[in-house]
Amino acid sequence: MTLRNLFLTRSLVAIVLLALFVVTGCQNLPRPGTFAPRRGDEIVVAGQFVHTGTPVVLWLDPGGYDAYRVERRFSPYDESSWETSKVVVKDLSSPNRYGLRKSVLNSNEVERVRGGGWDLPLLQEKVDQFVMHFDVTGTSRQCFKVLHDHRCLSIHFMLDLDGTIYQTLDLKERAWHATTSNSRSIGIEIANVGAYGSPDAAPLKEWYQADGGSAPRIVVPARLGETGIRTPDFVGRPSRPEPVQGAVQGRTLYQYDLTPQQYEALIKLTAAVCKVFPKVKCDFPRDASGNLVPGKLSDDVLSEFQGVLGHYHIQSNKVDPGPAFQWEKVINGARGLMMPSEATVLKKPAERMMETRPQSP
Numbered sequence: 001m002t003l004r005n006l007f008l009t010r011s012l013v014a015i016v017l018l019a020l021f022v023v024t025g026c027q028n029l030p031r032p033g034t035f036a037p038r039r040g041d042e043i044v045v046a047g048q049f050v051h052t053g054t055p056v057v058l059w060l061d062p063g064g065y066d067a068y069r070v071e072r073r074f075s076p077y078d079e080s081s082w083e084t085s086k087v088v089v090k091d092l093s094s095p096n097r098y099g100l101r102k103s104v105l106n107s108n109e110v111e112r113v114r115g116g117g118w119d120l121p122l123l124q125e126k127v128d129q130f131v132m133h134f135d136v137t138g139t140s141r142q143c144f145k146v147l148h149d150h151r152c153l154s155i156h157f158m159l160d161l162d163g164t165i166y167q168t169l170d171l172k173e174r175a176w177h178a179t180t181s182n183s184r185s186i187g188i189e190i191a192n193v194g195a196y197g198s199p200d201a202a203p204l205k206e207w208y209q210a211d212g213g214s215a216p217r218i219v220v221p222a223r224l225g226e227t228g229i230r231t232p233d234f235v236g237r238p239s240r241p242e243p244v245q246g247a248v249q250g251r252t253l254y255q256y257d258l259t260p261q262q263y264e265a266l267i268k269l270t271a272a273v274c275k276v277f278p279k280v281k282c283d284f285p286r287d288a289s290g291n292l293v294p295g296k297l298s299d300d301v302l303s304e305f306q307g308v309l310g311h312y313h314i315q316s317n318k319v320d321p322g323p324a325f326q327w328e329k330v331i332n333g334a335r336g337l338m339m340p341s342e343a344t345v346l347k348k349p350a351e352r353m354m355e356t357r358p359q360s361p
């Protein structure tokens with residue numbers, strides 16, 4: 001190759017590269033002011049949107065619940081500031097109801113993320129538990145009111161009676177919901193009035209009323225005011241018609257099951273969490289026979305456990321998510337969604353192409 005040819009070739013390559021850069025650059029970067037689409041099923045994980053396939057209301061959205069705010073959400077506005085709140089609510093000891101996952105970080109990592117700058121791989125390395133709670137308050141609106149305005153607590157997700165999921169904080173934050181597991185876990189409060197020592201307990205009688213339907217109708221007491229339930233005219237019924245009897249922490253308890261809408265949403269959310277966080281194994285605490293452990297795990301077992309668990313597996317003074325909670329249904333459902341679909345894995349590309357070709361008459 002002559003020097004002249006070499007020069008021409010190099011020039012040509014440079015021109016082609018420049019043209020490619022201009023063309024692809026223009027194509028890849030949206031025009032300023034373009035809206036990024038959202039489907040309304042996204043959760044936020046270290047600043048990234050992840051789809052769940054079920055409706056999610058973020059703290060960013062209209063009607064969302066924002067655990068980053070320091071003022072009380074439901075008090076009269078003029079009395080909601082932190083300065084007033086810390087005086088009138090004795091349990092509010094901190095303007096923030098969340099913190100840093102400090103006990104699972106080394107000092108370098110603390111400096112890296114203390115300003116909020118988590119990256120997804122680091123979060124995936126640290127989070128290994130997904131904790132189920134029932135809220136006892138009965139609706140997500142009441143739940144946020146109690147946690148944020150009265151208790152100085154927080155939770156990543158709330159699951160309302162109609163299956164709407166609320167996310168109140170990025171999953172990078174350490175929410176205050178499960179004592180020793182806070183730094184390593186994600187938590188969800190499921191709207192359910194709770195478990196009691198008798199099937200005739202007053203809260204069960206008040207919230208579940210026979211109306212001739214297949215199961216009692218869930219009636220949010222009028223004294224609570226606005227329910228906050230987003231599905232218009234929603235009629236909620238437990239998945240099973242009678243209070244479910246079972247033992248938790250050795251106590252016999254009665255509880256109405258979750259609504260079918262709650263199970264459907266929870267299964268999808270659990271699949272999303274287990275898929276995004278490989279250390280959250282899609283399983284619950286089992287004994288040697290493979291059955292659910294219905295009470296607190298020993299400290300050693302708990303420290304080793306990576307997966308989906310109840311608040312009662314962490315603390316002996318807790319009984320949520322209660323005896324009615326269907327662990328197999330949630331875990332098997334989530335596993336089913338996590339498996340790659342048969343059509344995309346088992347069949348070779350050529351076979352898939354054959355199937356999508358128009359059939360000859």
Ligand SMILES: [Zn+2]
Pocket residue numbers: 132133134177311318320
């Ligand atoms: Zn709990």
